[in-house]
Amino acid sequence: MTKSKDQVKVMVIACERSVNLDKELSGAHGRDLNGVSNAYVVRVPCSGMIQPRMIESAFNSGADGVIAMGCQIGDCHFREGNKFCRERLLGLRPPVIKKSVPKNRLKGFWMSEVQVKEFKQRVEDFKTEVAEELSKEAAKA
Amino acid sequence: MFTTLVRTGQKAILRIEDICNKVMGSEQNILYYHGAMPNFFLWVLFLSGLLLFAYYMPTLEGAYQSVEYITQKIPYGDMIRGVHRFAADGMMLAVWLHALRVYFTDRYREYRLIAWYSGVALTFMMMLIGITGYVLVWDERSFIIVQELEKLLAAVPVIGAGLAHAFINDNTISNYTMSMSFFIHTGTSFALLVVLWIHYMRISRPVVNVTWAIGCLLFGIVLILAGLTPATSGPEAVFTVEPKYFEMDWFYLWLFPVMKILGYELTWLVLLAGATFVVLLPNFVKSKDHEPALVNSNKCVGCKLCSIDCPYEAIYMAPRTDNSRFKEIAVVISDRCAECGLCVGACNFDAIELPFNTSPVVMDDIRIAMGVN
Numbered sequence: 001m002t003k004s005k006d007q008v009k010v011m012v013i014a015c016e017r018s019v020n021l022d023k024e025l026s027g028a029h030g031r032d033l034n035g036v037s038n039a040y041v042v043r044v045p046c047s048g049m050i051q052p053r054m055i056e057s058a059f060n061s062g063a064d065g066v067i068a069m070g071c072q073i074g075d076c077h078f079r080e081g082n083k084f085c086r087e088r089l090l091g092l093r094p095p096v097i098k099k100s101v102p103k104n105r106l107k108g109f110w111m112s113e114v115q116v117k118e119f120k121q122r123v124e125d126f127k128t129e130v131a132e133e134l135s136k137e138a139a140k141a
Numbered sequence: 142m143f144t145t146l147v148r149t150g151q152k153a154i155l156r157i158e159d160i161c162n163k164v165m166g167s168e169q170n171i172l173y174y175h176g177a178m179p180n181f182f183l184w185v186l187f188l189s190g191l192l193l194f195a196y197y198m199p200t201l202e203g204a205y206q207s208v209e210y211i212t213q214k215i216p217y218g219d220m221i222r223g224v225h226r227f228a229a230d231g232m233m234l235a236v237w238l239h240a241l242r243v244y245f246t247d248r249y250r251e252y253r254l255i256a257w258y259s260g261v262a263l264t265f266m267m268m269l270i271g272i273t274g275y276v277l278v279w280d281e282r283s284f285i286i287v288q289e290l291e292k293l294l295a296a297v298p299v300i301g302a303g304l305a306h307a308f309i310n311d312n313t314i315s316n317y318t319m320s321m322s323f324f325i326h327t328g329t330s331f332a333l334l335v336v337l338w339i340h341y342m343r344i345s346r347p348v349v350n351v352t353w354a355i356g357c358l359l360f361g362i363v364l365i366l367a368g369l370t371p372a373t374s375g376p377e378a379v380f381t382v383e384p385k386y387f388e389m390d391w392f393y394l395w396l397f398p399v400m401k402i403l404g405y406e407l408t409w410l411v412l413l414a415g416a417t418f419v420v421l422l423p424n425f426v427k428s429k430d431h432e433p434a435l436v437n438s439n440k441c442v443g444c445k446l447c448s449i450d451c452p453y454e455a456i457y458m459a460p461r462t463d464n465s466r467f468k469e470i471a472v473v474i475s476d477r478c479a480e481c482g483l484c485v486g487a488c489n490f491d492a493i494e495l496p497f498n499t500s501p502v503v504m505d506d507i508r509i510a511m512g513v514n
Contacts, residue, residue, distance in 0.1 A: 011507060031510035040510040044503060045495065048450070049482025053489070057504045061511035072162055074173035075155075077248065078481035079452040080346070085486065094446060095489035112155040 048081025065130035150245035182232035223367025250423035271393030281384035296405035433478035440492035443469035447484035
């Protein structure tokens with residue numbers, strides 16, 4: 001199934017200490033990212049809490065792309081959470097992500113509290129990538 | 142206002158670190174090694190100190206001459222002495238950087254109390270090591286330091302006279318004074334290792350070493366400083382001459398100008414108040430309710446992943462006693478739990494959860510956010 005960039009839905013599972021989204025969320029459930037269409041955010045205490053099953057669940061709920069976001073690598077309030085998360089995304093640390101998860105539409109962002117603007121830009125870019133990826137997948141099928 | 146100050150500090154730190162990340166990459170970002178840097182300098186100090194130790198004589202007659210001998214006759218002796226001096230300054234600087242970083246990023250309280258308290262103790266121990274180190278040179282500055290310290294110790298109520306006597310190690314300054322300073326200087330350095338062990342308690346996989354590149358950079362800076370501004374002695378201390386020379390080392394010897402301005406009693410009060418303030422700092426912030434992770438014994442399969450991933454050594458594996466087919470169960474030590482959820486991320490069986498934000502709740506949030514009910 002091909003989708004245009006605007007139709008692409010993106011789920012961001014974010015560490016609440018990374019990019020400061022306190023004032024950036026709105027919508028009926030307070031989970032829509034301001035300024036970026038079809039981007040939804042769920043926040044957890046640390047990116048190290050993100051389970052592979054949460055990522056699967058996001059894809060199963062209709063997300064075309066999923067972003068796992070933690071603080072900059074090297075700086076984690078809980079010392080190692082973002083490193084562990086990155087290793088899981090790369091399949092280097094158990095529990096591993098299922099093969100059925102489209103890894104090309106899954107990405108890790110490692111950004112600090114102050115990078116709100118940059119974050120939104122990168123989400124936009126990611127949506128473009130996902131749209132391209134979807135058309136590639138459709139071409140293969 | 143206080144909170145705003147801390148938040149601004151944190152944002153500034155994050156911005157600077159971001160720039161460093163772009164320049165050096167996060168693997169080699171020197172600012173991410175703020176805790177390992179003092180440790181690096183400590184090893185440099187131990188090694189250079191060992192070389193100095195081989196030739197040093199802790200006597201009134203021999204001390205000054207032996208330091209001069211090291212500086213002038215031993216090959217590279219002046220460099221080793223310089224390295225010892227500037228690595229000490231570097232260590233103190235790195236310690237302050239480390240302390241400010243953990244303070245402004247809110248990483249000093251609750252589950253990190255042991256590290257904060259032991260860190261305060263370590264800093265005071267370093268002061269003691271640094272000050273007694275300057276006694277060993279036995280130039281006029283050393284003489285002033287000994288006299289001032291004697292008065293400072295004597296100003297302590299009740300036990301003051303005893304303390305001063307213990308430090309002078311005799312009734313007047315003698316060879317025993319030198320051996321006492323030497324003992325405090327080296328003995329406290331080794332005691333530092335014990336307190337460091339306490340400092341690392343409850344921290345899984347502490348970052349204690351800098352990378353090779355950062356190590357070379359730091360050592361290079363120390364070498365350049367030692368080469369450009371050699372560490373030298375002032376005139377030798379002579380009892381009959383009023384000592385005047387006092388070259389300042391602001392990292393360790395700031396106490397002496399303070400003493401001069403405030404007097405001995407007030408200096409003690411300021412030191413005590415400062416130490417109390419720093420020790421009490423964690424109490425000034427109201428902690429949120431403690432809701433440690435909970436293990437569901439029906440779901441835990443004893444896979445150990447959560448206990449491995451826990452960054453604060455708060456989870457251990459215990460033998461099961463409930464006739465389960467699994468041998469072990471994860472047990473959370475509530476006091477150590479930071480409520481970070483790293484154990485949740487490590488668990489594939491929903492067997493460990495944060496009570497205020499369980500993984501089923503997060504999954505529901507994801508579905509709701511995506512508009513699926």
